[in-house]
Amino acid sequence: MKHIRNSALATLVATTMLASPVLAAGTHPTTGEPLADDQTFTYRVLDEHSSVDPQVVEDVTGAEVVRDLFEGLMNQDEEGNLVPGVATGFTTNDDKTVYTFTLRDNAKWSNGDPVVAGDFVYAWQRAVDPELSSPYAWYMEITSIENAAKIIAGDAPITDLGVKAIDDRTLEIRLSAPLPYFATMTTHSTLFPAPRSVIEAHGADWTKPENIVSNGAYVLTEHLPNERSVRERNPMYWDNENTIIDKVVALVINDENVALTRYMAGELDRTEVPAGQFPRLKEEHPEEAISFPRLCNYYYTFNLSNDGPEQFKDVRVRKALAMAVDRKIIVENVLAGGQPEAYSFTPAAVANFEPPASEMASMTQAERDAKAKELLAEAGYGPDNPLKFSMIYNTSESHKKIAVAMSQMWKQKLGVEAELGNMEWKVFLETRGNQDFELARGAWCGDYNEASTFLDLLTTPSGYNDGKFSSAEIDSLMTQARTASETSDLYTRVEAIIAQEQPVIPIYHYAGVYMLDSDVGNWPVNNVEQNWYSKNLYKIAE
Template sequence: MTRISRLTMTALLSSTMLAAGITAATAATHPETGEELAADQTFTYRLLDDISSLDPQIVEDVDGSAVSRDLFEGLMNQDEQGNLEPGVATSYDVSDDKLTYTFHLRDTAVWSNGDPVTAGDFVFAWRRAVDPATASPYQWFMELMSINNAKAIVAGEKSPEELGVKAIDDHTFEVTLSQPLPYFVQMTTHSTTFPAPQKVVEEFGDAWTKPENIVSNGAYVLTEYRPGERIVRERNEKYWDNEHTILDKTVALVITDENVALTRYLAGELDRTDVPAGQFPRLKKEHPEEAISFPRLCNYYYTFNLSDSGPEAFKDPKVRQALSLAVDRDIIANNVKAGGEPPAYSFTPEAVAGFTPPQSEMASMTQAERDEKAKELLAEAGYGPENPLSFDVIYNTSEAHEKIAVVMTQMWKQKLGVQANLANMEWKVFLDTRGQQDFDLARGAWCGDYNEASTFLDLLQSDSGYNDGKYANAEYDKLLAEAKTAEDTTPLYTAAEEIIATDMPVIPIYHYAGVYMMDSDVGNWPTENVEQNWYSRNLYKLAE
């Protein structure tokens, strides 16, 4: 067994701070930086939509995952740079064949009701995640983790009890993989892998996450939830490292209009909000200390419905290529968004660790050349003035999404004579509609669940739970399967991106930047963590 000991460093640092008699919770100044702290340690931020769920095995959206990271704690966390640090597990061992991981859990971790957090809580949660009866939108993620028998359980061929997880004792959690996976431990920072309190789940069923019922083990507890309005989480006094938590309360307000949110931010009602599309240059001049932009591990794209229910026209790759070529990404990235987002000519962002996007033919062309090629391809596919192409486009309600959709459809109409009809939907309706393949062309976006190219490329595997367009290519699937155990994944990922560029099952538009208005009183926002896995316990409010 190979001991991984570097993960204990954070715990040692915490012990040193305690030994010095410094408790951040009561300090008037920050224990490390010496900055003066505000008396009111409340962080308030804006959400575009309500979150998908408070249940860690059910939640499927980025904002919901941020709430989950506050309420629950998994085996591992991330620091401000995105590096692994201890969560409930203080360390782990790996067998020589790289198939068995043994996590050693801290004996000071307890649930908010005082019960100890045990290895059995992880066994219960992981079995629950793969159980078809749970209908977790992320059960496919557990398959990607290569946990033994996960694939067969999700398919209904084996029982959840046969999953490759075991509680050796209350503080030893063992995981057996079906094949070595170099980034397996990175995946344990994802909310789907967080523990769940079995007796609470079984007592209350689907209602277990209501504020009056929920029991959690993270640095915060849920004190208020008004769907579509606000989510409040407050310090969990029973959290094992509560002494070093500074922020007392985090309030998320659902504000669907980004301009209204900006007005409320400028009025001092919010500590963070998204910058409306196109307004970053102005706001950076007017508020240089508060308007921020930094790389994020996310992509923005449109996906074709290639299932049997999709338009016949989209079955022809020439049509898909033509529509992609005609989209002027520079206009969308630089004029519509204008927040530092790079135009996308690959599905996987360049911000991914160890990944360099291959130079595609499209990326090397001028936009005029792309437009001319698009006209040729569409004509070859049989569409033109005599037989105009028409289809529907759906996106979830947001001014930015609407602007992008309008610009794209205008480009198609002016350049290709294509008629694209727009429809916007509330977030949960949109997710359901897209997930049921009840669309022609749909907006998509993905933020990496871990910092490795497969977190994006796996989305287009034929059996991926988030392959909403139902794209299927046997060679593509083979490349990604080989990459799971390859020492050098570069040629495999390059080949996979080249297939995407040829088949064009999606239209990459741009790669994300974190573009926020952030109150300068907010300390320690993790701008260097491209995954943007942030934890309220690491933030603090400075005195004005």
């Protein structure tokens, strides 16, 4: 594909902006609010993103970038509802095992080439190809696309994947079993299209700004690893005329207090609130300090692999550590941002899910502490034989504060000696993924709004089951849930097994706790998945 050079692209962007009826009017076409002359949105990220390749990216901040650069079949609106993306809509057969998407005829790549059904076929085959070894290959399997599991296992060619371009505007997907929420799964980056000729021409370098071709509302114009990335309006995007934000800048700032200082200086439009500072900031800046539910959990996972520490193979040890964590202190004193305590793995914010009652949740903290001491003593640990282990987390002041608080609770209540270690994000991911740890921080934000996006993590084949916990019953229950018309009882049973076996220690469920400039319009606070699209934002004139 012929790629527009950045210099030429910048000229084309500028020309398109001047011609935009939205900016020419100077007001938002729907709300009537006056628009700022400078439509640049700048925000802070904690770490360098893993990739901007849709089939390779594996972190939340990377997915945010990819969601701007690429567009899948469907998008989400500010409430989290499905809306058209590259596809204008879809139909299903009677038993919902065949989905047929109709692609719009004005969708284009940033070099002007049309986006066709074959671009999705190529991308999805790429995602299951063992040669790419996508970290999200497992996601393709849980979509129930025909033959995905066999291909990932190396038992079938990628051409056997149940996806077919009927013609350039018609994409047919065949599922091995009905999956009523399949369409919602297409908003995930793994199912975005990919430009075959660009990837074949540049290999692993295809995502560099000078090479990349994308089909989203923005193009990547700059990337300085561990420093910043910049994306600017894509004039070839089918809805460019109704896009208002011209440029999006993501700045990597590892220290959240430094980020807050830069926000206060006017350098950032959005940043996370440092742990414990929300009450003060809400009082001082009520229009800018915000907190709302998110579809994410925060937990610690035990290494239960064959080579994992022997002491964690005793469920009494795992339960004792889980019970002795005073979650109320963590969410109210350490974080203080409106996060709910977690006694289930799945957050209550998930649609059509109510966390089941558990023994631990019904106890007072004093009762939990007493039970923890009893369990640890039964397991053979005490003053003469203290439990010792190491726990790791990725570099962040908030993660550090939580880890310190947990280790102190265990020390004071149980005499446990926990050694803390922090790691840079990519090193942390590799260490945890290789089971080179004893206890490790984990967090997960739902890929779609259904309980299985969390509970699948603790199935044996999950690519993100870094603790290598394995339960045949959970595997069976989650397999049943994929085709069940009623899943509540199945998910309740899975949560009960998690509470019984304690492979992880749920700590809290996330809230979006931000400083957000009041000049930023239309931030989707009601979308618990927080799948935000820069094309839907705008900057209000001061």
